[in-house]
Amino acid sequence: YLAKSSRDDIYKQIIADLEEASNLVAWPNESDATRSTERINKAFVKAFRARLCLQAAGYSQYPDGIRRSNDPELSVATLYPIALQECKDVITSNTAQLETSFEKVFRLMCEEDITAGGESLWEIPFAAGRGRVAFTFAVQHRSTDQYTGQPRGGSAGPLPFVFYDFDAKDTRRDVTCVPYEYGSAVSNVAMQELRSVDNWCFGKWRYEWMTRFVTSTNDDGLNKIYLRYAEVILMAAEIENELNGPSAAVPYLKQIRQRAFAQADWPTKVDAYVNALSSKELMFEAIVNEHAFEFCGEMERKSALIRWNLLQSKMEEALMKMNNLRNQTGEYADVPSNLYYRYVADEDGLRTKLDIYGLNRGENSDMSGEYTGFEEWIAPDLIADAKIASLYKNEPDKNQFWPIWQVFIDASNGMLTNDYGY
Known part of the structure; x- marks a missing residue:
């Protein structure tokens, strides 16, 4: 030992x-x-x-x-x-x-293009029935639909202020932060539907970008770029x-x-x-x-x-930003409160997608005459105290690492102990 x-x-x-x-x-x-x-x-x-x-x-x-x-x-x-x-x-x-x-970068990943020489230097490779990359991090699909046989995704996403921290002209913003999911399919066709301001999806992983139709009820097989x-x-x-x-x-x-x-x-x-x-x-x-x-x-x-x-200070900053966004104060004072939305043809004209007004700063006009849908997006009661408090439970700088599990300590013949107050 x-x-x-x-x-x-x-x-x-x-x-x-x-x-x-x-x-x-x-x-x-x-x-x-x-x-x-x-x-x-x-x-x-x-x-x-x-x-x-x-x-x-x-x-x-x-x-x-x-x-x-x-x-x-x-x-x-x-x-x-x-x-x-x-x-x-x-x-x-x-x-x-x-x-x-x-x-x-992420279309190639979702298309499972593993040709070397591009931006991906190495990927953790998963067989088709292993790994939960899309399962956890993709834009959510509420049911099986035209894009996937696996109604998953949406288990993790960016904090809501992240979208507004991006420059509006930064092309990374709309790839990274997605305010919608795919709802329950009708005749196997699902439509994009708005989520809530405190429940964004990551957009780097998308079943709709995959060329392989995922049929597993468990894992999805998408690689993780390391x-x-x-x-x-x-x-x-x-x-x-x-x-x-x-x-x-x-x-x-x-x-x-x-x-x-x-x-x-x-x-x-x-x-x-x-x-x-x-x-x-x-x-x-x-x-x-x-x-x-x-x-x-x-x-x-x-x-x-x-x-x-910077772990502790950035986590504390995140708490402050969540409160400021909820109350539309500080750096988020000019973020619109309301969203208007409608369905339009997508780029290839074969499908429909959400067209949303009100996500960008300065989009404060009443667009009810041009858009068919309306959603109150940001208000103090739409980002719950519990959501903000859930960012961390204990002081981050005192809990940077996982503890050694008790089962390993018990089997170590007294040689292993936990530090950091665990």
């Missing part, structure tokens, strides 16, 4: 193992084995090593509090240059790239800002925002915005915000907030 190993020792071992692994695997499409995003490749290994270097050098909860490691091998001065070189190796290899649009090339770009921006200042980070942050906005908006939303980030502090804050807009719902945020020592 062994006692717990130090997290620092584990980090050092994995970082060393990944360095060795990077010499043993091929770049994407360099061999038959790396033509699929379901197989490990050099770009993923290097990017994953960069991510772990940042995690190991960052803040986290230790038994004596929130701090960085005391091990000089895990310092910022030691690990950030390693992480930057790994990012640059991936970038200059030209074996991965940002997809041409944000939506395309690491995207966009993260390599943002990690490079973060590290350059820390080591070499904001001007060194500018080209990387601009790449991410150029993909997020239409080219006509680049002068204001990309160039002016990024060029104004004249200090290390302003650039870091912008990168933290960009990370949220880019990776919302992809289960990347918590670990990043922990290493930035």
Whole structure:
């Protein structure tokens, strides 16, 4: 029986193992084995090593509090240059790239296109009857319908203020945050129906984008993208800002925002915005915000907030934002209270979709003459106290990690114990 190993020792071992692994695997499409995003490749290994270097050098909860490691091998001065070189190796290899649009990243994922060389560096692969990615995170379907034989999705979604935190011209917003679900089908055809302001769906995963009709009553088989090339770009921006200042980070942050906005908006939303980030502090804050807009719902945020020592403050900020949105005060004072909606033909003219007025700031006109449906959307009684209180029960910085389960402690011959007050 062994006692717990130090997290620092584990980090050092994995970082060393990944360095060795990077010499043993091929770049994407360099061999038959790396033509699929379901197989490990050099770009993923290097990017994953960069991510772990940042995690190991960052803040986290230790038994004596929130701090960085005391091990000089895990310092910022030691690990950030390693992480930057790994990012640059991936970038200059030209074996991965940002997809041409944000939506395309997730359409390809839902279409189960596993061709290497794009934005997905590696995906956790699931067989058709395993995994609950769409099952949990997709836009909800209340019944079997024209898109799916599995009435699931909608178990998790973004907090309601996230939609309003996006710039209205940011193309990531409507991919990420969806205010509707597919209702009960009639003659096997379901229509989009509004949900409530406190019950949004994630839009990155959609049965309606899949080319395979899911028939399993349990799992759905959709892969989970574990690491995207966009993260390599943002990690490079973060590290350059820390080591070499904001001007060194500018080209990387601009790449991410150029993909997020239409080219006509680049002068204001990309160039002016990024060029104004004249200090290390302003650039870091912008990168933290960009990370949220880019990776919302992809289960990347918590670990990043922990290493930035922002978990507690961002959770407290979320509580404040939920209250401000509910009361339409502060940064949400100009968010419309009411929605108007109607059904229109979709882009290919073969189906109908919801057309909604009132989601964007400034859409405050009475549109009852043009729209057939009306919904009171935001009011103090439409976001319950219990919903806001459910964001966290205990102090986040004192509960960053799961406890060791009692069954393992009982079987450890007295060698394992819990820290952190568990």
